[in-house]
Amino acid sequence: xxxxxxxxxxxxxxxxxxxxxxNCGTCTAICPAAEFYRYDPRKILDTVQRKDxxxxxxxxxxxxxxxxxxxxxxxxxxxxxxxAGLVIMALRNLSIKLGYFTESEKGxxxxxxxxxxxxxxxxxxxxxxxxxxxxxxHPESGxxxxxxxxHKEDVYKRLGANYAGEGPGILRAIPQxxxxxxxxxxxETGGTERIESVEKFSEKKAEEMGMSLxxxxxxxxxxxxxxxxxxxxxTL
Amino acid sequence: MIYQGKQKxxxxxQKDIPDDxxxxxxxxxxxxxxxxxxxxxxxxxxxxxxKDIYETEHHTTCGGIAYHCDTIPQETAMTxxxxxxxxxxxxxxxxLVASCITSFGxxxxxxxxxxxxxxxxxxxxxxxxxxxxREFKVPKYVAHASDLVYKFRNEIAARAKFxxxxxxxxxxLRIVEHIGCHYSKMFxxxxxxxxxxxxxxxxxAEAWGGEVIDYPERRHCCGFGFxxxxxxxxxxxxxxxxxxxxxxxxxxxPDCIITNCPGCxxxxxRWQYVISEMEGKTYGQDGHGIPVLTYEELAALVLGYDxxxxxxxxxxxxxxxxxxxxxVPYDPSKKYLGLNEKEIxxxxxxxxxxxx
Ligand code: SF4
Ligand code: SF4
Numbered sequence: 001x002x003x004x005x006x007x008x009x010x011x012x013x014x015x016x017x018x019x020x021x022x023n024c025g026t027c028t029a030i031c032p033a034a035e036f037y038r039y040d041p042r043k044i045l046d047t048v049q050r051k052d053x054x055x056x057x058x059x060x061x062x063x064x065x066x067x068x069x070x071x072x073x074x075x076x077x078x079x080x081x082x083x084a085g086l087v088i089m090a091l092r093n094l095s096i097k098l099g100y101f102t103e104s105e106k107g108x109x110x111x112x113x114x115x116x117x118x119x120x121x122x123x124x125x126x127x128x129x130x131x132x133x134x135x136x137x138h139p140e141s142g143x144x145x146x147x148x149x150x151h152k153e154d155v156y157k158r159l160g161a162n163y164a165g166e167g168p169g170i171l172r173a174i175p176q177x178x179x180x181x182x183x184x185x186x187x188e189t190g191g192t193e194r195i196e197s198v199e200k201f202s203e204k205k206a207e208e209m210g211m212s213l214x215x216x217x218x219x220x221x222x223x224x225x226x227x228x229x230x231x232x233x234x235t236l
Numbered sequence: 237m238i239y240q241g242k243q244k245x246x247x248x249x250q251k252d253i254p255d256d257x258x259x260x261x262x263x264x265x266x267x268x269x270x271x272x273x274x275x276x277x278x279x280x281x282x283x284x285x286x287k288d289i290y291e292t293e294h295h296t297t298c299g300g301i302a303y304h305c306d307t308i309p310q311e312t313a314m315t316x317x318x319x320x321x322x323x324x325x326x327x328x329x330x331x332l333v334a335s336c337i338t339s340f341g342x343x344x345x346x347x348x349x350x351x352x353x354x355x356x357x358x359x360x361x362x363x364x365x366x367x368x369x370r371e372f373k374v375p376k377y378v379a380h381a382s383d384l385v386y387k388f389r390n391e392i393a394a395r396a397k398f399x400x401x402x403x404x405x406x407x408x409l410r411i412v413e414h415i416g417c418h419y420s421k422m423f424x425x426x427x428x429x430x431x432x433x434x435x436x437x438x439x440x441a442e443a444w445g446g447e448v449i450d451y452p453e454r455r456h457c458c459g460f461g462f463x464x465x466x467x468x469x470x471x472x473x474x475x476x477x478x479x480x481x482x483x484x485x486x487x488x489x490p491d492c493i494i495t496n497c498p499g500c501x502x503x504x505x506r507w508q509y510v511i512s513e514m515e516g517k518t519y520g521q522d523g524h525g526i527p528v529l530t531y532e533e534l535a536a537l538v539l540g541y542d543x544x545x546x547x548x549x550x551x552x553x554x555x556x557x558x559x560x561x562x563x564v565p566y567d568p569s570k571k572y573l574g575l576n577e578k579e580i581x582x583x584x585x586x587x588x589x590x591x592x
Contacts, residue, residue, distance in 0.1 A: 032477045033473065035477075036472070068461075069460065069473065071461065072417055072418065075421060075422055076422075076424060093309070106470075113305045113306075117302040117308075118307055118308065120302075121302055125296040126267075126268075126296070127301035127302050129264065142552035144550055145552070158575045159272040159545075160271065160272060160545075166293070171268070174293070174294075178294045178295075181368045182296060182316065185315045185368065188366050189309060189312040189367075191308050194312075220469075221468055222468050224469040229472070
């Protein structure tokens, strides 16, 4: 048993999700990620249960652990009550903690995700909010949402929201005192440390790739090499 | 009543949902994309049904999307959840109702993990005390907002002004329902009907006169996938999964799709627009899409509220074909008015998809 395996064992998602895998492949059969990506949760669980640190290290640096959508469809169907999605969460957690996430294209996306989501949570008290949802980043939201975003105040208030207002209600401004509590929770529970270490590892990788951190953020958010999907010839 | 066969199995999966006194926690996604749904949920439950449902301005995101995008540690997510529980406890409530499936899953995961690993609950209690000086009781009951609408579906049916029936032919409308993965795939016993017979939405649709379509990919994920949608480079995953569902439901000619999670209706609506732009293909009648609704919107329509008050105009797929079938009146000239009927510009039109 290796050190990385020991680290995984400390994660409650791993304790919940990794019992004994009988390699039946049910998780892969039901998995929406496996259908399109070069992804096989059965193989990942089998690799992890071999407890070989070299193989686990390869996983932590791999593209494959980032393909899962955390839908948890696998959890319902596994005959041994494993949760491939939960094991993936533990693997991703360790990959981020140890900085291996910057070794893969999909792993590097943790930087723009962290910036956007923890930024929204700490600054606004929301994970997603119209004030930071940019149409340029979301052309799929359609002309109707471009219109909504251009007329935020009017449209949200017309629909009964207390947009950026005081007191309770839809899209209210969350009081600063409550945002301060969220920040204190992040400081206390390792959330802030996580943000700082993602930033540190990403800075290093950006430098290696010859980019400024802003360029790196834009690039990792938009760039998709060929070779991730089942129907592509290329390999990564 | 004596239940037999499938009905008997269904009865085993029923949840005993408390009748009253709820602490409400909002959804970031529902507020951003379907704000009218939260407004009408409160209106229906509080004003029409006379229930006690409480909200405080001090609650925040549950952190669920940040958590499932792997950007915050598990203990951070759990302590945010614990803070919501503390606000509930301080307000004197024991039943928590969440407006979001991701939140519902997050609350259930937190409580179930604590049940199995009490030392983790103790640690989170300590975190919350140190960070916020707050204490909490674990909710006696956690519901998703649709559980309440499901529970009161027959009361809503008794007040219905419109039914899910073609008002010209009298035929029931064909309804596709999508319950969202985190409602019952993680903790099947927490959802009405479990993972095998989820009936939270089909129960509503049937109570209001519709006929539920069973199609091959009924339980397939909508394709959100958290990072798989939020990162632009990954959105092919999200689109491909939703496309798979449309192709599977198309032969059954659904009149509408109803959804449980606040994210799913966004994807089921917007990817129809994207597929129409990419491939010229539409899934509804005569170049329209298949209308997609939240369950709150559906309940509000059945109760006779104005479609533009609930925000049906901020869907990309036009809802008019459904309104016409149900016989719901609407004023097209008021569709895109702003606050106090102020004239604001109208949205642009898609190239292919007919929107009204
Ligand atoms: S379904 Fe469960 S037992 Fe079967 S391969 Fe997947 S994890 Fe292993
Ligand atoms: S949680 Fe991940 S591994 Fe499991 S079915 Fe969903 S996408 Fe596949």
